[in-house]
Amino acid sequence: MVFTACAFKVLFLSLFFIAIASRPTGRPKVFNVRRHGAKSDGKTDNTNEFTDIWKRACARKSGSSKIYVPKGTFYLSGVEFVGPCQNPIEFVIDGTLLAPANPNDIKQDTWINFRYINNLFISGSGTLDGQGKQSWPLND
Template sequence: MSDAMVLNLTEKLIMPMYVFTNVWKSACARSGSSKIYVPKGTFYLGGVEFVGPCKNQIEFVIDGTLLAPSNPRDIKQDMWINFRYINNLYISGTGTLDGQGKQSWPLNDCHKNTNCPKLAMNRWDNITQQQNGTLNFFSVHHFNITGVTVTAPGDSPNTDGIKFGFCSNIRISNTNIVRDTVFNGTSDGIRIKTWESSAAKIVASNFVFENIQMINVGKPINIDQKYCPYPPCEKTGASHVQIKDIKYKNIYGTSKNKVAVNLQCSKSFRCKNVELIDINLKHNGVEGGPSTAVCENVDGSARGKMVPQHCLA
């Protein structure tokens, strides 16, 4: 590994985009391996793109906090931090990417204002052999995400943790998104959704959801493989994503809907080995009556306390 290219930055500095991009261009152009190091401290960073291809392996170490502008208009692009067309990228460190969503969400009034500011996100685009990252991945292949924590305040308009599109050979491990969490008044709690007419034949497996409280949640446990928010959808199509090896443990609280546990899996690729352990979800909605469970095309098992009564085969 060549000498690290250290960003010697002042605490709470407003960092112009060119500071990062100039260091990136230099590291990308080197014939040997390079390391870019962001030291401890808090640094305000506007929208930035890191674009390849590069000649070498690059390690991006973030030990400080990168802080997005609180006003999304100041980012001046759809993506806050965008990595594109890069092979052999390693991102590590003990730092934080803070999008300041709490401050920017009130400025997003797109439901009534056509000139509203779009909320930016992090994006990792056309990257291979990556070790660490979060939020939005498109056309990313052969990479690992490990040791990442994703958090969102209770009033977040979108709590998606890690999103993927046109990706392959992805492994997520030791990553904390929904364990030891409280959902309060949300439309969904633990939700796995796949497009009802998805074409790709892939497997989503080895998920653990544990120690989660639901307070007046619309659908506390929800597998929806008939997801179709807008056209084109066939409605009669079946998802080609197989969901398996899913554990729900110690999920408790109240459900706004009678169906507190909804497991609607693909008729072409059944859900396999879905475990329910100590589930206690009581119905407190206007319909009245106890909570219920719905199972379609799912195999699994249940043990411990079980409210509602499970329907697993």
Template structure:
């Protein structure tokens, strides 16, 4: 009897060891490091393809939560769109600096970085979004030219639910910084948003057609509105906003 119990214990221990040694067993969180997809943090080479490939694989990961990881470094991005829906909750961790093109016409969409049709998204990490807007601000004459060209905002979220932004820094956007359209159950906390006081139309956070949003513990100092609330927005809670 004692031998049988010992055998069962040994087999149980072996099973546990094999399970613990497997990197991708069901339910395990998985990290998708952009460097494994060809990203370079040298501030020169465009990383949009590498970032998109890492996102697509993370988004389709079905065995648990996935994380796209951007390490320290300067990662140049011409423009990028991260599209869902994803199979599980997904985290986007930015540790380094994301650097936009100086040339405003290199970006062919309303936001330099865009997340859309994603639920249960967390964007965090303490990293920096640098829009390099000083090269574009002289071109912004929308206050006197009704046919002016709209410049790109730093980051956008469209049709995103049950998600949050935490601990990011955004500087020198070409136009606005954070653009939120048709988002629901969305939290923004611990972010810092800055641009010179004379930079045109650099709204901090712009919100439209959204509901059940919480914005708290944020620091904003730009050349336009700290938070711009457009039509169709309801159940918005804002607190502890520091102006610099």
């Protein structure tokens, strides 16, 4: 009986340490969209920059990633963020993501789309501006 209790404790501790060791460690790698080429002028289409940043953050194998959108207005004509990703990703939006005023200018079925992603965390004090008031009369 003592052997069984000891074996159980050893097994439990082994599984615990394996679980701890397999988690991403350290601070996340931060991908600031402005530092990676995105323009916060509200006019320049940043779809390619956001897509490239997403691919790099998603493919990162050593630890989690954080995509940071600082204050400013970042125009996106339509972007799709596709997984699966290697590790958790946090998407922090402190600025404004701006959609086209005309829904026909969105280059895909949806303006912003996250697909096939586990461990995605979205936070921040920013805004997703779909320009509803301007686009409602144009949307069938």
